[in-house]
Amino acid sequence: MTTTLRPTLEPLPTPVTPRLRRPTWRDPRLLVGCALVAGSVALGATVVSSARDTAPVYVAAHDLVPGDPVEASDLRVVDVNLGGEASRYLAPEGDGLTAGSVATSVVRSGELVPRTALGKESDVTVRAVAVPVSGTLSDRVRTGSTVDVWFVPKAASGTVVAGGADDAGAPRRLTQGAVVAQVDEPGSSLVVGGQTTVQVLVRPGDLPAVLAALAADGTVTVVPGGAK
Template sequence: MSTETLPAPVAQRLRRPSWRDPRLVTGVVLVALAVSLGSWAVSTASRTVPVWAAAGPLTPGDRVTPDAVRAVEVRLGDGADLYLPADQPLPEGLVATRVVDEGELVARSALGDAAGLDLRSVAVPVDGALSARVRKGSVVDVWFVPDAAPGGRDREAPAPRAVVEGVVVEQVDDAGTGLVVGSATTLHVLVPTADLPDLLAALGDDGTVDVVPLAGGAS
């Protein structure tokens, strides 16, 4: 029985990939894209833009003028369009429509036309001690405490009542410093037109007016 000797397999030499190899070209392109996207993301995240911030508290109706704001550099990313850019002139005729605290970025949503505000400024004299937390931009409740009715102890004392709630303090006159301030303090509060009759009636009645700051208001 004859046997045939099979030829020994010939080892194939690995060839160095050519630059024309589509797999190599695809890999190079993917790496380049990844590097470019990474660089763009880092650059975008670290880029700052100039926007306006409140130089002091702004209350509804305050005009937004160059004296009321200051330019700051911040990183906002895609949210930059939500705020007023400081590299452009301030639009004329804008007023704050809500409280903007000192240092807060001025959002476009916090601005509007004065004609659209249904608020009136009312001077409220406060005879008693006033919390130091009550200042421009604070949100307060105004309470009325009627004078005791004549008749001594046999007469039930009238109960205090809230006249208006959640109104913004526009201005504080003759306010002192410390934990409390004394008498002769006048607050200017921004009151919705619908609440004016109740507040004006309380101010003309026999009694005293107290102001209570809301928790979480300006401090």
């Protein structure tokens, strides 16, 4: 009798299911993640705090020109964030607006008021001169704008001479980059007759020529867009 040997089949190994471990405070990945979150929160808080860090400063309630007295009613208070530039502008806190202040330079309506734009009356060197304008005045000539003042002499016959640069009767510029302090239209209580009058701030060195031209036989006119 022959005996048949059958191979013994060994059981297959049971797969081991990996167990998920809870991260601990010692896990470097968790520590890095927490650091990133904390840094983002701190940065966001700094940005928001900086955006809210505003201070009250003065802005002009209307156009200010050299020589204008400046009182609290001529200014408005707004809150702005100027950072390190805040000390350059006039603010209601600290020394603020002093009595007897006048504008020493042009400040447009709604603009921040630089501290250097205010001073005493003795700091203003320009003088206001009334220039009658018989023709049509450009709409660019307004309070706070700059103009050139020209003189056009008349010939003995009463006609305007249009000569060359060396001609004594040629138009000549009297002052350049003068600031317009005020424009008085016909019908204003300050205007006599039907002419528009432009109050021009003239520098002392140009004042004699402008006054002489106003008294001479000819036409004094203003041209917009002059630069100092």
